[in-house]
Amino acid sequence: MADPPLHLRIRAEIEGRILSGEWPPGHRVPFEHELMRRFRCSRMTVSKALSALAARGLITRRRRAGSVVAAPPGERAMLEIQDFAAEASRAGRDYRHEVLARRIGKANRPETASLELEPGTRLLRLITLHRMDGVPSALESRVINLAAVPEAEGESFAAEPPGTWLLRRVPWTEAAHVVQACAADAASARHLDVPRGLACLVLERRTWQSGRLVTEARITYPGDRHRLVGRFSPAGGHR
Amino acid sequence: MADPPLHLRIRAEIEGRILSGEWPPGHRVPFEHELMRRFRCSRMTVSKALSALAARGLITRRRRAGSVVAAPPGERAMLEIQDFAAEASRAGRDYRHEVLARRIGKANRPETASLELEPGTRLLRLITLHRMDGVPSALESRVINLAAVPEAEGESFAAEPPGTWLLRRVPWTEAAHVVQACAADAASARHLDVPRGLACLVLERRTWQSGRLVTEARITYPGDRHRLVGRFSPAGGHR
DNA sequence: TAGTGGTCTAGACCACCGC
DNA sequence: CGGTGGTCTAGACCACTAG
Numbered sequence: 047m048a049d050p051p052l053h054l055r056i057r058a059e060i061e062g063r064i065l066s067g068e069w070p071p072g073h074r075v076p077f078e079h080e081l082m083r084r085f086r087c088s089r090m091t092v093s094k095a096l097s098a099l100a101a102r103g104l105i106t107r108r109r110r111a112g113s114v115v116a117a118p119p120g121e122r123a124m125l126e127i128q129d130f131a132a133e134a135s136r137a138g139r140d141y142r143h144e145v146l147a148r149r150i151g152k153a154n155r156p157e158t159a160s161l162e163l164e165p166g167t168r169l170l171r172l173i174t175l176h177r178m179d180g181v182p183s184a185l186e187s188r189v190i191n192l193a194a195v196p197e198a199e200g201e202s203f204a205a206e207p208p209g210t211w212l213l214r215r216v217p218w219t220e221a222a223h224v225v226q227a228c229a230a231d232a233a234s235a236r237h238l239d240v241p242r243g244l245a246c247l248v249l250e251r252r253t254w255q256s257g258r259l260v261t262e263a264r265i266t267y268p269g270d271r272h273r274l275v276g277r278f279s280p281a282g283g284h285r
Numbered sequence: 286m287a288d289p290p291l292h293l294r295i296r297a298e299i300e301g302r303i304l305s306g307e308w309p310p311g312h313r314v315p316f317e318h319e320l321m322r323r324f325r326c327s328r329m330t331v332s333k334a335l336s337a338l339a340a341r342g343l344i345t346r347r348r349r350a351g352s353v354v355a356a357p358p359g360e361r362a363m364l365e366i367q368d369f370a371a372e373a374s375r376a377g378r379d380y381r382h383e384v385l386a387r388r389i390g391k392a393n394r395p396e397t398a399s400l401e402l403e404p405g406t407r408l409l410r411l412i413t414l415h416r417m418d419g420v421p422s423a424l425e426s427r428v429i430n431l432a433a434v435p436e437a438e439g440e441s442f443a444a445e446p447p448g449t450w451l452l453r454r455v456p457w458t459e460a461a462h463v464v465q466a467c468a469a470d471a472a473s474a475r476h477l478d479v480p481r482g483l484a485c486l487v488l489e490r491r492t493w494q495s496g497r498l499v500t501e502a503r504i505t506y507p508g509d510r511h512r513l514v515g516r517f518s519p520a521g522g523h524r
Numbered sequence: 525t526a527g528t529g530g531t532c533t534a535g536a537c538c539a540c541c542g543c
Numbered sequence: 544c545g546g547t548g549g550t551c552t553a554g555a556c557c558a559c560t561a562g
Binding site: 077078079089093096097108109111112113 | 526527528529530531
């Protein structure tokens with residue numbers, strides 16, 4: 047009859063009271079020994095349930111004071127960023143890319159500042175056009191830190207676009223994103239085959255490994271051909 | 286000398302090997318009893334460490350087969366969506382809003398379909414303009430499900446914009462977001478005081494409570510005045 | 525200072541599942 | 544079948560901190 051494990055039932059009960067609003071932020075959660083009595087179990091079991099809730103940010107636990115319902119987090123959006131090839135194959139479309147430019151140079155002044163690089167760091171700069179069924183769907187301008195990914199220097203990125211190549215190869219520990227809308231400039235409009243000035247979605251992504259910048263990408267999507275979407279729940283899961 | 290708790294040290298060691306790439310996806314993590322011997326501790330302690338890694342999606346645990354390093358997730362962007370008032374106060378700017386339109390009506394056909402509502406559901410429709418230091422910074426078009434939030438019917442939203450009001454009042458369990466770029470239409474351009482056709486960032490957010498739609502908001506930002514930003518690590522934390 | 529949560533132990537039984 | 548992880552117990556000591 048008690049198919050779900052006890053610690054999950056304890057967790058679900060408290061979670062329900064918080065998410066339903068019955069226990070508002072600041073409300074004190076029962077002490078561990080109270081829950082032990084109520085559920086007739088050992089302290090480890092209630093501790094497991096409460097720790098899971100704390101890990102998800104639903105409650106705050108303090109010694110002596112007990113646990114209280116945490117303030118709800120600020121609003122966040124979790125957006126999926128599809129790999130071009132994966133997105134295309136799911137949609138049953140043909141994906142191709144072209145490397146429009148590829149050159150190696152040293153980080154210039156603004157880059158050393160904004161990317162927090164050592165002066166003189168060697169960078170691989172790439173401009174790549176992504177096509178779905180032959181139609182230009184995104185223009186990517188990317189910088190790869192050759193000090194972090196030396197193998198990239200010998201790579202032409204003809205077979206695999208740089209984003210996919212890096213994702214397979216370099217385990218990243220941190221990423222930052224900026225999303226904004228921009229009018230297509232002359233060069234972007236030409237490559238994407240859209241009118242100059244068209245509203246475009248620009249996604250900038252920087253990726254670090256243990257504090258060192260691996261790559262920065264600036265991807266321009268024609269606004270009417272691309273949407274970033276995501277669905278998730280406040281504490282944890284996305285789907 | 287062992288200041289960090291043992292279960293955290295076990296977790297950190299395994300985490301390090303995974304994130305550094307030393308243990309690629311599919312690599313078998315040592316069995317619990319191996320870790321018990323290596324760290325000279327009880328099974329509960331190693332189990333706690335491994336469970337935390339599994340909860341973060343870094344490993345997959347299977348009976349009999351042991352634990353293996355999980356495949357890295359697809360790329361995701363976690364973006365902060367600032368509350369207007371909070372954002373303004375942090376930046377030391379003056380925030381105000383005006384409710385441009387407010388009316389109650391029944392869900393029309395496309396809405397019942399796209400929002401998964403019962404036909405005839407009563408909706409509160411709002412159009413709100415947000416200003417920073419007097420300058421229009423966002424135009425919001427919102428629908429509130431009065432079946433889910435009946436108190437909204439008597440609310441004028443003069444003192445507090447609807448997003449903030451709802452966030453304080455309604456605990457939500459699920460949200461979906463769409464971000465895209467659009468050219469400002471005539472009405473948006475007029476309200477936002479920008480040229481018609483300007484590239485704008487459009488954020489759509491739908492929020493549910495236990496499967497029932499609470500609200501849908503479509504917020505238009507002039508593209509040159511707003512950026513969505515976010516920073517996070519692959520397994521868990523954002524900051 | 526007393527009571528809370530944080531950590532840890534040394535067992536135990538069980539469900540699952542690859543061999 | 545046997546070994547794995549999943550769960551749970553009944554204790555223990557300690558660090559922290561509100562009162």
